[in-house]
Amino acid sequence: MPTAPLPHNEDERLAALYSYHILDTATEKDFDELTELASAICGTPIALISLVDKNRQWFKSHHGLAVSETDRALSFCAHAINKPDEMLQVEDAQKDKRFQENALVTGDPNIIFYAGVPLVDEGGYALGSLCVIDRERRTLTDVQQSALKILAAQVISKLKLRKKLLELEVAGKRINKLNTLLTNKEQEAMQIIEHTPLAMALHVGEDMTIRFANKIMLKAWGKNELVFGMPFNKALPELAALDFPRTMRQVYRKGIAYEQTEAHMSYMHEGQLKEFYYNYGFTPLKMPDGQVWGILNTAHDITKVVKGRQTVELAEERLRLAVQSADLGTFYLDVDTHEFVPSARLKEMLGFTADEPISYQATIDQITEEYRDKVVNAIDAAIKEGASYDIEYPIIGYHDKQQCWVRATGKVYPSTDDGKSPFFSGTLLDITERKLDEQRKNDFIGMVSHELRSPLTSISGYIQMLNIKAAKNNDETILDIAGKAKRQVQRMLTLISGFLDVARMGEGKIKLNLKRFDMAALVKEAEDESLATVTSHRVVFKPVVFTPVEADQDKILQVLTNFINNAVKYSPKDSAIQVACLTRDNIAYVSVTDEGMGIAPKDQPHVFDRFYRVESERMNTVKGFGIGLYICKEIIARHGGQIGVDSELGKGSTFWFQIPVTS
Ligand code: ADP
Secondary structure, eight states, rough: OOOOOOOOHHHHHHHHTTTTOOTTTTHHHHHHHHHHHHHHTTTSEEHHHHHHHEEEEEEEEEOOOSOSSSEEEGHHHHTTTSSSOOOOOESSSOOOTTTOHHHHHHHTOOOOOOEEEEEOOOTTTEEEEEEEEEESSSOOOOOHHHHHHHHHHHHHHHHEEEEEHHHHHHHHHHHHHHHHHHHHHHHEEEEEEHHHHSEEEEEETTTTTTEEOHHHHHHHHHGGGTTTTTOHHHOHHHTTTTHHHHHHHHHHHOOEEEEEEEEEEEEEEEEEEEEEEEEEEEEEOOOTSSHHHHHHHHHHHHOHHHHHHHHHHHHHHHHHHHHTTTEEEEEEEETOOEEEEOHHHHHHHHTEEEOOOHHHHHHHTBOOOHHHHHHHHHHHHHHHHTTTTEEEEEETTTTTEEEEEEEEEEEEEEOOSSOOOOOEEEEEEEEEHHHHHHHHHHHHHHHHHHHHHHHHHHHHHHHHHHHHHHHTTTOHHHHHHHHHHHHHHHHHHHHHHHHHHHHHHHHHOOOOOOOOEHHHHHHHHHHHHHHOOSSSEEEEOOOOOOOEEEHHHHHHHHHHHHHHHHHTTTTTTOEEEEEEEEEEEEEEEEEEEESSSOTTTTGGGOOOTTTTOOOGGGGGGGGGOSSSHHHHHHHHTTTEEEEEEEEEEEEEEEEEEEOOOOO
């Protein structure tokens, strides 16, 4: 008995059949109704839905036949499936060579007539057939044939439907399982997110739905909890425009984390376009089987840090440019390791070549002997007290032995938290030109003052002679004129000696004639002088006890007289001027208080500077050169004392100085 050849795509066909998970399942009403209908339409006692398995044919529905399967070798359907597009009709099996000896023909159920329409699925695989069988010879009419074909199509769509339902059921079960897993995982994730100090959010699904975000993240977005449950695009259109969802989706699909550092972005935040810098990352959250179920979005707002650093960088750049354009030499000295880093310009100033290595000691060695200790002490004090220094001194060039003047400033910077040891950093500015200028000015002032003094001394002598003569002649008019001329000459002499003092001070030539004397006597001297000369103001001298000091009496008197004269100059007529001398902690404190125009806080630190005069309309009516207080300051400094002013604009001033009392 010839058996049906296997279809050319048998393996795939079987796989397709198995994908329906139908073999050996219980009978189903839907299919039984179709076989019943087929048998009724075709007038046959038997109708089958036969599915051709590897070695058998199995009947999903078997109307009019008790068995549910037979051997494939006996199967008529195994023949039918070889021509998927055709119906196989065997009118008389006993006369058909293919079936004559078939046990189903020769024995029960004694098949004579067979008509089967292949059951072809979507993939084109013939799974089996819908067939009708009779124990008598017959032919199907065209109507019956087409009805059978329609019913076969029905079987296929039922099979398809059944398969779909099965798949849905499986998917449903998987989804339920997944959901339970997800909710557990999500809850764990939410706990972590809420309590972390970083901005964090949890996104799920391909549309990056925001499942949860902590307060820091909501703040970064400028949103509130209403965004929970919303897809990223809808909740955060302003950020979606920056392409975040696309990046996230890739992380979701590929399961590979994504990170960005110092990402610069601008977006609308609480109604304003703002600029931010973030370190952020998208981490895929995976199931035990590796499937991504969500994305953890973490962000760290580093805007302040980046902007701070940018400001520092900008300031550093500006400083560098400023140092360059000011032609400053700079150095850096590590206080602990003594590592010394001088700039090329600094080396040049010290007379070295720019590429010559030099030590910190070399910078000290170039200072002239006269100034060296003073500079070293100033630097030591700055290092010890963490203060800064600002000092001018001459240096001798290492190679060319040329002298030049420099102004050095420096400051100690304490050790930092990041373990950087304390360092000393400073600048050196070449001020030779300025010093030479000063020198020339001083020489000029000195020379002019000196030249002016000689004729004045002669004039003074002539006035003296005139005075004597007028006194003899009792000539009141000449006496008056001679008196006036004497006062003017005196004024001029005071001015000239002031200029000479300035010139000498600049050169450091002022010499002190130290001797021990009583400050009470000095104040008395000033009182006598003011009684004789000041008539416009009430100058009140407070009683002074015995106060011994070791100082240059003339110069200290010069300071006190200067204070009194200024008080007269800068306060209204008839106002009071108080002069006092007290001793506190072995220090003699001398003060002159007036009720005058006072000095604004911004001018107070400068009134002791050379040639400094306060600028105001009232000042224009008062003559002066701005050198008196400068001389006072130098005199007191050379006595190791202190000088100062306490003043309130419009109310008055107290000028004071203090020098040590001797025992
Ligand atoms: P001068 O009086 O010749 O200008 P000084 O050196 O004595 O020079 O004083 C410097 C400046 O300080 C003055 O020009 C004035 O502006 C201010 N000054 C000094 N003494 C007083 C004072 N008693 N009251 C108000 N201003 C004063």
